[in-house]
Amino acid sequence: MVLYRRLWQASVFSSFVLPVLFVVSIGIGVGGYVGEIDGWDYLSYIVPGILASGAFQTALSESTFPVLGAFKWTRSYHAARATPVRIIDMVLGWQLYIQFRVAAASIVFLLVSAVFGAVHSPWVVLTPLICGLLALSTAASVSAFSATIENDSYFSLLFRFVMIPATLFSGVFFPVEQLPAVVRPLAYASPLWHGVELSRSAMLGGATPWPWAVHVGYLILLSALGLWWAWRAYSKRLRD
Protein backbone atom coordinates (compact mmCIF):
# COMPACT_ATOMS: atom_id res chain seq x y z
CA MET A 1 0.00 0.00 0.00
CA VAL A 2 1.50 3.26 -1.04
CA LEU A 3 0.78 5.69 1.77
CA TYR A 4 2.97 8.63 1.04
CA ARG A 5 3.40 10.77 -1.97
CA ARG A 6 5.18 13.81 -0.78
CA LEU A 7 7.15 16.80 -1.80
CA TRP A 8 9.87 15.22 -3.85
CA GLN A 9 11.81 17.82 -5.68
CA ALA A 10 13.28 19.83 -2.84
CA SER A 11 14.34 16.89 -0.75
CA VAL A 12 15.72 14.89 -3.65
CA PHE A 13 17.89 17.83 -4.57
CA SER A 14 19.58 18.02 -1.20
CA SER A 15 19.90 14.29 -0.76
CA PHE A 16 22.08 13.74 -3.79
CA VAL A 17 23.30 17.00 -5.10
CA LEU A 18 25.13 17.76 -1.87
CA PRO A 19 27.02 14.46 -1.66
CA VAL A 20 27.90 14.77 -5.31
CA LEU A 21 29.40 18.21 -4.79
CA PHE A 22 31.18 16.80 -1.76
CA VAL A 23 32.77 14.01 -3.75
CA VAL A 24 33.85 16.32 -6.49
CA SER A 25 35.48 18.78 -4.15
CA ILE A 26 37.08 16.39 -1.66
CA GLY A 27 38.00 13.72 -4.12
CA ILE A 28 39.71 16.05 -6.51
CA GLY A 29 40.95 18.65 -4.07
CA VAL A 30 42.11 16.62 -1.09
CA GLY A 31 42.77 13.47 -3.05
CA GLY A 32 45.95 14.94 -4.46
CA TYR A 33 47.46 15.25 -0.98
CA VAL A 34 46.29 12.08 0.67
CA GLY A 35 47.55 9.77 -1.98
CA GLU A 36 46.34 6.19 -1.83
CA ILE A 37 44.48 4.07 0.70
CA ASP A 38 44.48 0.28 0.38
CA GLY A 39 45.89 0.69 -3.09
CA TRP A 40 43.09 2.91 -4.37
CA ASP A 41 43.13 6.58 -5.25
CA TYR A 42 41.33 8.59 -2.59
CA LEU A 43 38.33 9.39 -4.74
CA SER A 44 37.62 5.74 -5.42
CA TYR A 45 38.20 5.00 -1.75
CA ILE A 46 35.72 7.47 -0.35
CA VAL A 47 32.97 7.40 -2.98
CA PRO A 48 31.41 4.16 -1.67
CA GLY A 49 31.61 5.60 1.83
CA ILE A 50 29.97 8.87 0.85
CA LEU A 51 27.26 6.96 -0.94
CA ALA A 52 26.52 4.89 2.14
CA SER A 53 26.68 7.86 4.47
CA GLY A 54 24.26 9.73 2.18
CA ALA A 55 21.80 6.88 2.61
CA PHE A 56 22.47 6.91 6.36
CA GLN A 57 21.81 10.61 6.63
CA THR A 58 18.66 10.50 4.53
CA ALA A 59 17.46 7.68 6.75
CA LEU A 60 18.18 9.70 9.85
CA SER A 61 16.70 12.97 8.74
CA GLU A 62 13.56 11.36 7.30
CA SER A 63 12.90 9.40 10.45
CA THR A 64 13.35 12.22 12.94
CA PHE A 65 11.43 15.45 12.39
CA PRO A 66 8.94 14.05 9.86
CA VAL A 67 8.00 11.20 12.20
CA LEU A 68 7.73 13.28 15.35
CA GLY A 69 5.85 15.91 13.33
CA ALA A 70 3.36 13.38 12.03
CA PHE A 71 2.59 12.42 15.62
CA LYS A 72 2.71 15.79 17.22
CA TRP A 73 2.23 18.64 14.79
CA THR A 74 0.28 17.51 11.77
CA ARG A 75 -1.12 14.44 13.56
CA SER A 76 -1.24 12.57 10.26
CA TYR A 77 -0.70 9.29 12.09
CA HIS A 78 -3.76 10.00 14.20
CA ALA A 79 -5.67 10.69 11.01
CA ALA A 80 -4.55 7.39 9.56
CA ARG A 81 -5.35 5.68 12.84
CA ALA A 82 -9.04 6.42 12.35
CA THR A 83 -9.06 4.35 9.15
CA PRO A 84 -8.62 0.62 8.57
CA VAL A 85 -4.88 1.24 8.12
CA ARG A 86 -3.01 -0.84 10.68
CA ILE A 87 -0.11 0.40 12.72
CA ILE A 88 2.30 -1.90 10.96
CA ASP A 89 1.12 -0.39 7.65
CA MET A 90 2.02 3.06 8.94
CA VAL A 91 5.47 1.91 10.02
CA LEU A 92 6.17 0.12 6.75
CA GLY A 93 4.61 2.85 4.63
CA TRP A 94 7.03 5.41 5.92
CA GLN A 95 10.01 3.04 5.60
CA LEU A 96 8.96 2.35 2.03
CA TYR A 97 8.98 6.05 1.31
CA ILE A 98 12.50 6.34 2.74
CA GLN A 99 13.54 3.38 0.57
CA PHE A 100 12.32 5.18 -2.53
CA ARG A 101 14.22 8.27 -1.58
CA VAL A 102 17.41 6.37 -0.90
CA ALA A 103 17.13 4.25 -4.04
CA ALA A 104 16.66 7.27 -6.27
CA ALA A 105 19.52 9.12 -4.62
CA SER A 106 21.88 6.12 -4.77
CA ILE A 107 21.25 5.49 -8.42
CA VAL A 108 21.88 9.06 -9.44
CA PHE A 109 24.96 9.14 -7.24
CA LEU A 110 26.32 5.96 -8.83
CA LEU A 111 25.87 7.36 -12.31
CA VAL A 112 27.84 10.45 -11.37
CA SER A 113 30.54 8.33 -9.71
CA ALA A 114 30.84 6.21 -12.82
CA VAL A 115 31.44 9.34 -14.84
CA PHE A 116 34.28 10.24 -12.48
CA GLY A 117 35.75 6.77 -12.82
CA ALA A 118 35.10 5.66 -9.26
CA VAL A 119 33.35 2.40 -10.18
CA HIS A 120 35.61 -0.63 -10.49
CA SER A 121 33.49 -3.72 -10.14
CA PRO A 122 30.33 -5.17 -11.69
CA TRP A 123 29.11 -5.85 -8.15
CA VAL A 124 28.28 -2.16 -8.07
CA VAL A 125 24.75 -3.09 -9.12
CA LEU A 126 24.27 -4.31 -5.55
CA THR A 127 25.04 -0.97 -3.94
CA PRO A 128 21.50 0.46 -4.13
CA LEU A 129 20.34 -2.64 -2.27
CA ILE A 130 23.07 -2.20 0.31
CA CYS A 131 22.07 1.42 0.76
CA GLY A 132 18.45 0.39 1.09
CA LEU A 133 19.29 -2.13 3.80
CA LEU A 134 21.50 0.37 5.59
CA ALA A 135 18.71 2.95 5.44
CA LEU A 136 16.16 0.49 6.81
CA SER A 137 18.43 -0.64 9.64
CA THR A 138 18.93 2.99 10.65
CA ALA A 139 15.54 4.53 9.92
CA ALA A 140 13.47 1.82 11.60
CA SER A 141 14.92 2.32 15.05
CA VAL A 142 15.27 6.08 14.69
CA SER A 143 11.57 6.26 13.74
CA ALA A 144 10.83 4.26 16.85
CA PHE A 145 12.87 6.68 18.89
CA SER A 146 11.04 9.63 17.33
CA ALA A 147 7.74 8.03 18.23
CA THR A 148 8.70 7.86 21.89
CA ILE A 149 9.79 11.44 22.46
CA GLU A 150 7.76 14.59 23.03
CA ASN A 151 10.32 17.19 22.25
CA ASP A 152 12.53 17.76 19.23
CA SER A 153 15.53 18.84 21.30
CA TYR A 154 16.49 15.17 21.56
CA PHE A 155 17.22 15.31 17.88
CA SER A 156 20.06 17.73 18.25
CA LEU A 157 21.63 15.30 20.72
CA LEU A 158 21.06 12.50 18.26
CA PHE A 159 22.67 14.45 15.46
CA ARG A 160 25.57 15.62 17.56
CA PHE A 161 26.42 12.44 19.40
CA VAL A 162 25.30 9.79 16.95
CA MET A 163 25.10 11.03 13.42
CA ILE A 164 28.24 13.14 13.22
CA PRO A 165 30.58 10.71 15.01
CA ALA A 166 29.12 7.84 13.02
CA THR A 167 29.71 9.69 9.77
CA LEU A 168 33.27 10.60 10.69
CA PHE A 169 34.42 7.32 12.22
CA SER A 170 32.66 4.58 10.31
CA GLY A 171 35.28 4.10 7.68
CA VAL A 172 33.89 6.62 5.26
CA PHE A 173 37.01 8.76 5.05
CA PHE A 174 39.68 6.44 6.47
CA PRO A 175 39.84 2.79 7.52
CA VAL A 176 38.47 2.00 10.96
CA GLU A 177 41.80 0.29 11.79
CA GLN A 178 43.31 3.74 12.16
CA LEU A 179 41.02 4.45 15.12
CA PRO A 180 42.35 3.72 18.62
CA ALA A 181 41.44 0.17 19.56
CA VAL A 182 39.14 1.30 22.39
CA VAL A 183 36.73 3.17 20.14
CA ARG A 184 36.76 0.68 17.30
CA PRO A 185 33.90 -1.40 18.75
CA LEU A 186 31.71 1.69 18.46
CA ALA A 187 32.40 1.78 14.75
CA TYR A 188 31.68 -1.93 14.51
CA ALA A 189 28.34 -1.36 16.21
CA SER A 190 27.38 1.39 13.78
CA PRO A 191 25.24 0.22 10.90
CA LEU A 192 27.01 2.78 8.77
CA TRP A 193 30.35 0.98 9.04
CA HIS A 194 28.81 -2.26 7.78
CA GLY A 195 27.08 -0.39 4.98
CA VAL A 196 30.28 1.42 4.03
CA GLU A 197 32.34 -1.76 3.88
CA LEU A 198 29.72 -3.60 1.84
CA SER A 199 29.37 -0.72 -0.52
CA ARG A 200 33.13 -0.33 -0.87
CA SER A 201 33.55 -3.99 -1.58
CA ALA A 202 30.79 -3.85 -4.19
CA MET A 203 32.24 -0.83 -5.94
CA LEU A 204 35.93 -1.72 -5.79
CA GLY A 205 35.66 -5.48 -6.01
CA GLY A 206 37.74 -6.27 -2.90
CA ALA A 207 36.76 -8.45 0.03
CA THR A 208 34.92 -7.05 3.06
CA PRO A 209 36.83 -6.90 6.38
CA TRP A 210 34.48 -9.43 7.90
CA PRO A 211 32.62 -12.07 5.86
CA TRP A 212 29.99 -10.22 3.86
CA ALA A 213 27.24 -12.38 5.32
CA VAL A 214 28.10 -11.04 8.78
CA HIS A 215 27.76 -7.44 7.60
CA VAL A 216 24.48 -8.17 5.84
CA GLY A 217 23.21 -10.27 8.72
CA TYR A 218 23.98 -7.53 11.21
CA LEU A 219 22.05 -4.97 9.15
CA ILE A 220 19.11 -7.33 8.75
CA LEU A 221 19.10 -7.97 12.48
CA LEU A 222 19.13 -4.24 13.22
CA SER A 223 16.32 -3.69 10.72
CA ALA A 224 14.17 -6.39 12.24
CA LEU A 225 14.71 -5.14 15.76
CA GLY A 226 14.12 -1.57 14.63
CA LEU A 227 10.85 -2.43 12.91
CA TRP A 228 9.65 -4.32 15.94
CA TRP A 229 10.55 -1.43 18.20
CA ALA A 230 8.89 1.04 15.83
CA TRP A 231 5.72 -1.03 15.81
CA ARG A 232 5.73 -1.06 19.61
CA ALA A 233 6.46 2.66 19.89
CA TYR A 234 3.81 3.64 17.32
CA SER A 235 1.24 1.45 19.02
CA LYS A 236 1.98 2.91 22.40
CA ARG A 237 1.86 6.46 21.10
CA LEU A 238 -1.44 5.94 19.31
CA ARG A 239 -3.16 3.88 21.94
CA ASP A 240 -4.90 6.64 23.87
Add this chain to the structure above:
Amino acid sequence: MIYARGLVKRFGEFTAVDGIDLDVAPGEAFGFLGPNGAGKSSTMRMIGCVSTPSGGELRILGKDPVRDGPAIRARLGVCPQTDNLDPDLHVFENLTTYARYFGIPRAEARRRATELLEFVQLTEKATSMVEPLSGGMKRRLSIARAMVNEPDLVLLDEPTTGLDPQARHLVWERLFRLKQRGVTLVLTTHYMDEAEQLCDRLVVMDGGKIVAEGSPRHLIDTYSTREVVELRFGDEAPSSYVDKLAGIGERLDPLPDRLLLYSADGDAAVSELHRRGFTPSSVLVRRSTLEDVFLILTGRTLVD
Protein backbone atom coordinates in the same frame (compact mmCIF):
# COMPACT_ATOMS: atom_id res chain seq x y z
CA MET B 1 -24.77 0.62 16.39
CA ILE B 2 -23.12 1.33 19.72
CA TYR B 3 -23.53 -0.70 22.85
CA ALA B 4 -21.61 0.12 26.01
CA ARG B 5 -21.91 -1.09 29.58
CA GLY B 6 -19.79 0.23 32.40
CA LEU B 7 -17.32 1.72 29.94
CA VAL B 8 -14.21 3.09 31.67
CA LYS B 9 -11.16 4.96 30.45
CA ARG B 10 -8.24 5.62 32.76
CA PHE B 11 -5.11 7.60 32.07
CA GLY B 12 -2.75 6.40 34.75
CA GLU B 13 -4.41 7.19 38.07
CA PHE B 14 -6.93 9.51 36.50
CA THR B 15 -10.34 8.22 35.44
CA ALA B 16 -11.57 10.21 32.46
CA VAL B 17 -14.62 8.04 31.71
CA ASP B 18 -16.15 6.46 34.74
CA GLY B 19 -18.48 3.61 33.87
CA ILE B 20 -20.99 4.80 31.30
CA ASP B 21 -23.77 2.92 29.53
CA LEU B 22 -24.78 3.78 25.99
CA ASP B 23 -27.13 2.46 23.35
CA VAL B 24 -27.26 4.11 19.98
CA ALA B 25 -29.68 2.78 17.39
CA PRO B 26 -29.20 2.88 13.60
CA GLY B 27 -30.27 6.15 12.02
CA GLU B 28 -30.21 8.01 15.30
CA ALA B 29 -28.50 11.33 15.96
CA PHE B 30 -26.91 11.05 19.36
CA GLY B 31 -25.18 13.84 21.27
CA PHE B 32 -22.73 14.20 24.12
CA LEU B 33 -22.91 17.39 26.12
CA GLY B 34 -20.67 18.30 28.98
CA PRO B 35 -18.22 20.82 30.36
CA ASN B 36 -14.51 20.76 29.47
CA GLY B 37 -12.81 17.61 30.65
CA ALA B 38 -16.07 15.71 31.10
CA GLY B 39 -14.69 12.80 29.09
CA LYS B 40 -16.59 13.34 25.85
CA SER B 41 -13.59 13.09 23.55
CA SER B 42 -12.18 10.14 25.48
CA THR B 43 -15.48 8.35 24.92
CA MET B 44 -15.53 9.29 21.25
CA ARG B 45 -12.03 7.91 20.77
CA MET B 46 -13.03 4.62 22.32
CA ILE B 47 -16.05 4.47 20.03
CA GLY B 48 -13.75 5.30 17.12
CA CYS B 49 -11.62 2.26 18.05
CA VAL B 50 -8.45 4.28 18.40
CA SER B 51 -8.30 4.16 22.17
CA THR B 52 -8.56 0.93 24.12
CA PRO B 53 -11.17 0.91 26.91
CA SER B 54 -9.70 0.37 30.37
CA GLY B 55 -12.79 -1.46 31.51
CA GLY B 56 -16.38 -2.35 30.76
CA GLU B 57 -17.96 -3.67 27.64
CA LEU B 58 -18.08 -1.97 24.26
CA ARG B 59 -19.51 -3.12 20.93
CA ILE B 60 -19.49 -1.02 17.81
CA LEU B 61 -21.60 -2.18 14.85
CA GLY B 62 -21.95 -5.43 16.75
CA LYS B 63 -18.20 -6.02 16.82
CA ASP B 64 -15.46 -5.91 19.42
CA PRO B 65 -13.32 -2.78 18.92
CA VAL B 66 -10.14 -4.41 20.20
CA ARG B 67 -10.33 -7.48 17.98
CA ASP B 68 -12.05 -6.05 14.91
CA GLY B 69 -10.66 -2.50 14.99
CA PRO B 70 -9.77 -2.24 11.30
CA ALA B 71 -13.07 -3.78 10.16
CA ILE B 72 -15.07 -1.37 12.32
CA ARG B 73 -13.00 1.65 11.36
CA ALA B 74 -13.63 0.84 7.71
CA ARG B 75 -17.29 1.69 8.32
CA LEU B 76 -16.79 4.73 10.53
CA GLY B 77 -16.28 8.34 9.60
CA VAL B 78 -14.40 10.35 12.19
CA CYS B 79 -14.03 14.07 12.54
CA PRO B 80 -11.68 14.60 15.49
CA GLN B 81 -11.74 17.56 17.86
CA THR B 82 -8.40 18.84 16.57
CA ASP B 83 -8.10 18.86 12.81
CA ASN B 84 -5.40 16.56 11.50
CA LEU B 85 -5.50 17.37 7.82
CA ASP B 86 -2.30 16.78 5.87
CA PRO B 87 -0.57 20.15 5.38
CA ASP B 88 1.64 18.79 2.58
CA LEU B 89 -1.34 18.06 0.38
CA HIS B 90 -3.92 20.34 -1.12
CA VAL B 91 -7.60 20.15 -0.32
CA PHE B 92 -8.60 17.71 -3.04
CA GLU B 93 -5.63 15.41 -2.37
CA ASN B 94 -6.45 15.39 1.32
CA LEU B 95 -9.67 13.65 0.41
CA THR B 96 -8.29 11.34 -2.25
CA THR B 97 -5.29 10.27 -0.16
CA TYR B 98 -7.52 9.58 2.80
CA ALA B 99 -9.79 7.56 0.55
CA ARG B 100 -6.77 5.46 -0.39
CA TYR B 101 -6.35 4.56 3.29
CA PHE B 102 -9.71 2.85 2.95
CA GLY B 103 -8.57 1.03 -0.15
CA ILE B 104 -10.89 3.01 -2.40
CA PRO B 105 -9.68 2.93 -6.04
CA ARG B 106 -8.22 6.16 -7.40
CA ALA B 107 -10.96 6.96 -9.90
CA GLU B 108 -13.67 6.37 -7.32
CA ALA B 109 -11.73 8.44 -4.78
CA ARG B 110 -11.62 11.38 -7.20
CA ARG B 111 -15.31 11.07 -7.90
CA ARG B 112 -16.16 11.10 -4.20
CA ALA B 113 -13.77 13.95 -3.46
CA THR B 114 -15.43 16.10 -6.11
CA GLU B 115 -18.85 15.28 -4.75
CA LEU B 116 -17.86 15.92 -1.13
CA LEU B 117 -16.22 19.25 -1.84
CA GLU B 118 -19.47 20.24 -3.48
CA PHE B 119 -21.32 18.98 -0.41
CA VAL B 120 -19.33 21.16 2.01
CA GLN B 121 -19.09 24.04 -0.48
CA LEU B 122 -15.34 24.01 -0.87
CA THR B 123 -15.21 23.30 -4.57
CA GLU B 124 -13.45 26.52 -5.44
CA LYS B 125 -10.75 25.72 -2.86
CA ALA B 126 -9.98 22.30 -4.32
CA THR B 127 -6.38 23.10 -5.23
CA SER B 128 -5.63 25.35 -2.27
CA MET B 129 -3.21 24.09 0.36
CA VAL B 130 -4.67 23.38 3.79
CA GLU B 131 -2.76 25.93 5.83
CA PRO B 132 -4.23 29.13 4.36
CA LEU B 133 -7.79 27.89 4.84
CA SER B 134 -9.84 29.49 7.57
CA GLY B 135 -10.71 27.46 10.65
CA GLY B 136 -14.25 26.93 9.43
CA MET B 137 -13.09 25.72 6.03
CA LYS B 138 -10.70 23.25 7.65
CA ARG B 139 -13.52 21.98 9.79
CA ARG B 140 -15.74 21.49 6.76
CA LEU B 141 -12.90 19.70 5.01
CA SER B 142 -12.49 17.42 8.03
CA ILE B 143 -16.18 16.65 7.89
CA ALA B 144 -15.97 15.93 4.17
CA ARG B 145 -13.00 13.69 4.82
CA ALA B 146 -14.98 11.74 7.40
CA MET B 147 -17.56 10.97 4.67
CA VAL B 148 -15.12 9.68 2.11
CA ASN B 149 -15.71 6.00 2.89
CA GLU B 150 -19.50 6.45 2.89
CA PRO B 151 -19.66 5.45 6.56
CA ASP B 152 -22.59 3.91 8.40
CA LEU B 153 -21.67 5.71 11.59
CA VAL B 154 -20.20 9.20 11.74
CA LEU B 155 -18.43 10.50 14.86
CA LEU B 156 -18.08 14.26 15.11
CA ASP B 157 -16.17 15.76 18.02
CA GLU B 158 -17.28 19.39 18.30
CA PRO B 159 -18.00 19.77 14.59
CA THR B 160 -18.86 23.46 14.74
CA THR B 161 -16.62 24.87 17.45
CA GLY B 162 -14.99 28.01 16.17
CA LEU B 163 -17.25 28.39 13.16
CA ASP B 164 -19.10 31.56 12.30
CA PRO B 165 -22.91 31.38 12.42
CA GLN B 166 -23.23 30.98 8.67
CA ALA B 167 -20.75 28.13 8.52
CA ARG B 168 -22.45 26.48 11.49
CA HIS B 169 -25.80 26.58 9.78
CA LEU B 170 -24.24 25.11 6.68
CA VAL B 171 -22.71 22.28 8.69
CA TRP B 172 -25.99 21.63 10.49
CA GLU B 173 -27.88 21.53 7.27
CA ARG B 174 -25.36 19.06 5.80
CA LEU B 175 -25.44 16.87 8.89
CA PHE B 176 -29.21 16.93 8.81
CA ARG B 177 -29.12 15.67 5.23
CA LEU B 178 -26.78 12.87 6.22
CA LYS B 179 -29.22 11.90 8.91
CA GLN B 180 -32.03 11.84 6.39
CA ARG B 181 -29.99 9.43 4.30
CA GLY B 182 -30.02 7.09 7.29
CA VAL B 183 -26.47 7.70 8.51
CA THR B 184 -26.11 7.39 12.27
CA LEU B 185 -24.55 10.49 13.80
CA VAL B 186 -22.77 10.75 17.12
CA LEU B 187 -21.53 14.17 18.08
CA THR B 188 -20.21 16.14 20.99
CA THR B 189 -20.93 19.79 21.38
CA HIS B 190 -20.86 22.72 23.73
CA TYR B 191 -23.70 24.40 21.91
CA MET B 192 -27.15 23.80 23.25
CA ASP B 193 -28.79 25.03 20.09
CA GLU B 194 -26.73 22.55 18.13
CA ALA B 195 -27.83 19.72 20.37
CA GLU B 196 -31.47 20.84 20.12
CA GLN B 197 -31.28 21.15 16.35
CA LEU B 198 -29.48 17.92 15.54
CA CYS B 199 -29.88 15.36 18.27
CA ASP B 200 -32.74 12.95 18.70
CA ARG B 201 -31.26 11.93 21.98
CA LEU B 202 -28.42 13.13 24.11
CA VAL B 203 -26.53 12.51 27.28
CA VAL B 204 -25.04 15.09 29.60
CA MET B 205 -21.65 14.02 30.93
CA ASP B 206 -19.85 15.46 33.89
CA GLY B 207 -16.71 14.17 35.55
CA GLY B 208 -16.70 11.02 33.41
CA LYS B 209 -20.25 10.05 34.31
CA ILE B 210 -23.58 10.38 32.55
CA VAL B 211 -25.74 12.70 34.62
CA ALA B 212 -28.80 12.82 32.38
CA GLU B 213 -30.12 11.20 29.26
CA GLY B 214 -33.04 11.74 26.93
CA SER B 215 -34.39 13.82 24.08
CA PRO B 216 -33.75 17.57 24.32
CA ARG B 217 -37.44 18.16 25.06
CA HIS B 218 -37.50 15.43 27.66
CA LEU B 219 -34.44 16.84 29.42
CA ILE B 220 -35.93 20.30 29.56
CA ASP B 221 -39.21 18.99 30.88
CA THR B 222 -37.54 16.80 33.45
CA TYR B 223 -34.82 19.02 34.78
CA SER B 224 -35.97 22.55 34.16
CA THR B 225 -39.16 24.55 34.35
CA ARG B 226 -41.08 25.78 31.36
CA GLU B 227 -39.84 29.33 31.70
CA VAL B 228 -36.84 31.11 33.08
CA VAL B 229 -36.61 34.70 34.30
CA GLU B 230 -33.23 36.37 34.04
CA LEU B 231 -32.82 39.13 36.59
CA ARG B 232 -30.08 41.69 36.91
CA PHE B 233 -29.66 43.93 39.89
CA GLY B 234 -27.60 47.05 39.56
CA ASP B 235 -26.32 47.31 43.12
CA GLU B 236 -25.44 44.05 44.82
CA ALA B 237 -24.11 40.62 43.88
CA PRO B 238 -26.88 38.35 42.57
CA SER B 239 -26.09 35.73 45.23
CA SER B 240 -27.14 38.12 47.98
CA TYR B 241 -30.71 38.00 46.62
CA VAL B 242 -31.08 34.25 46.87
CA ASP B 243 -32.46 34.36 50.40
CA LYS B 244 -34.58 37.43 49.85
CA LEU B 245 -36.34 35.92 46.83
CA ALA B 246 -36.98 32.54 48.42
CA GLY B 247 -40.40 31.17 47.64
CA ILE B 248 -40.69 32.74 44.22
CA GLY B 249 -40.48 30.22 41.41
CA GLU B 250 -39.15 26.70 41.86
CA ARG B 251 -35.45 27.33 41.89
CA LEU B 252 -32.92 30.15 41.97
CA ASP B 253 -29.48 30.07 40.42
CA PRO B 254 -27.11 32.97 41.06
CA LEU B 255 -24.56 33.53 38.28
CA PRO B 256 -21.81 36.11 38.58
CA ASP B 257 -23.72 38.65 36.52
CA ARG B 258 -27.37 37.66 36.86
CA LEU B 259 -29.85 35.58 38.76
CA LEU B 260 -31.86 32.83 37.08
CA LEU B 261 -35.32 32.20 38.42
CA TYR B 262 -36.96 28.99 37.25
CA SER B 263 -40.71 29.03 37.12
CA ALA B 264 -43.55 27.42 35.21
CA ASP B 265 -45.06 30.86 34.72
CA GLY B 266 -42.44 33.56 34.29
CA ASP B 267 -44.83 36.50 34.22
CA ALA B 268 -46.50 35.43 37.46
CA ALA B 269 -43.09 35.21 39.09
CA VAL B 270 -42.24 38.72 37.91
CA SER B 271 -45.50 40.16 39.34
CA GLU B 272 -44.77 38.45 42.65
CA LEU B 273 -41.31 40.02 42.56
CA HIS B 274 -42.76 43.49 42.06
CA ARG B 275 -45.41 42.91 44.71
CA ARG B 276 -42.60 42.21 47.19
CA GLY B 277 -41.05 45.50 46.19
CA PHE B 278 -37.94 44.35 44.31
CA THR B 279 -36.82 46.46 41.40
CA PRO B 280 -34.33 44.58 39.26
CA SER B 281 -32.48 46.72 36.72
CA SER B 282 -33.46 44.28 33.99
CA VAL B 283 -35.97 41.45 33.65
CA LEU B 284 -36.14 38.91 30.85
CA VAL B 285 -38.71 36.14 30.67
CA ARG B 286 -37.82 33.37 28.24
CA ARG B 287 -38.48 29.72 27.53
CA SER B 288 -36.22 27.25 29.21
CA THR B 289 -33.45 25.79 27.04
CA LEU B 290 -30.97 22.95 27.23
CA GLU B 291 -28.49 25.48 28.52
CA ASP B 292 -30.53 25.75 31.69
CA VAL B 293 -30.66 21.99 32.01
CA PHE B 294 -26.95 21.92 31.63
CA LEU B 295 -26.51 24.54 34.30
CA ILE B 296 -28.80 22.75 36.72
CA LEU B 297 -27.08 19.42 36.16
CA THR B 298 -23.46 20.46 36.16
CA GLY B 299 -23.64 23.67 38.16
CA ARG B 300 -21.65 25.34 35.45
CA THR B 301 -22.22 27.48 32.43
CA LEU B 302 -20.86 26.25 29.17
CA VAL B 303 -17.28 27.11 28.65
CA ASP B 304 -15.45 26.85 25.40
